[in-house]
Amino acid sequence: MKSTLALLALAATAGLVHAQTTPSISGKWKIHTVMMQESDSTCTFAQKESELTGACEGDNGKFNITGKVEGNKATWSYKTEYNGSPLTISYNGKLESDSKISGSTSVAEMSLDGDFTAVKDTETPAK
Numbered sequence: 001m002k003s004t005l006a007l008l009a010l011a012a013t014a015g016l017v018h019a020q021t022t023p024s025i026s027g028k029w030k031i032h033t034v035m036m037q038e039s040d041s042t043c044t045f046a047q048k049e050s051e052l053t054g055a056c057e058g059d060n061g062k063f064n065i066t067g068k069v070e071g072n073k074a075t076w077s078y079k080t081e082y083n084g085s086p087l088t089i090s091y092n093g094k095l096e097s098d099s100k101i102s103g104s105t106s107v108a109e110m111s112l113d114g115d116f117t118a119v120k121d122t123e124t125p126a127k
Contacts, residue, residue, distance in 0.1 A: 023095055025074055028121040031056065033105055035114030052076055074101055085109065091116060
């Protein structure tokens with residue numbers, strides 16, 4: 001009985017530690033992408049547990065994103081099109097700090113790969 005209670009307590013503690021170690025990336029981020037060319041966009045992320053939603057806006061328009069945050073990994077993607085052909089832009093990043101994510105980006109349909117850096121926008125909004 002004591003060993004069962006000890007295992008339950010250990011499992012509950014492990015669950016709390018895991019829940020506390022998943023950071024929130026909710027907020028506004030400035031994304032710099034280097035693929036065939038360099039581009040900048042601004043993404044506003046909303047995170048609920050590990051699910052990530054939001055929108056990114058840049059030179060090519062505004063797109064809704066979906067993704068996940070698991071531990072120090074953040075992934076998201078959005079759908080667009082190029083010359084009438086559908087494309088999915090995917091990001092796979094690592095949280096380096098509370099205000100920086102870096103990693104790789106890809107467009108599978110065009111066999112394109114690149115890198116990105118995201119920095120949290122901490123500017124105070126104008127009143």
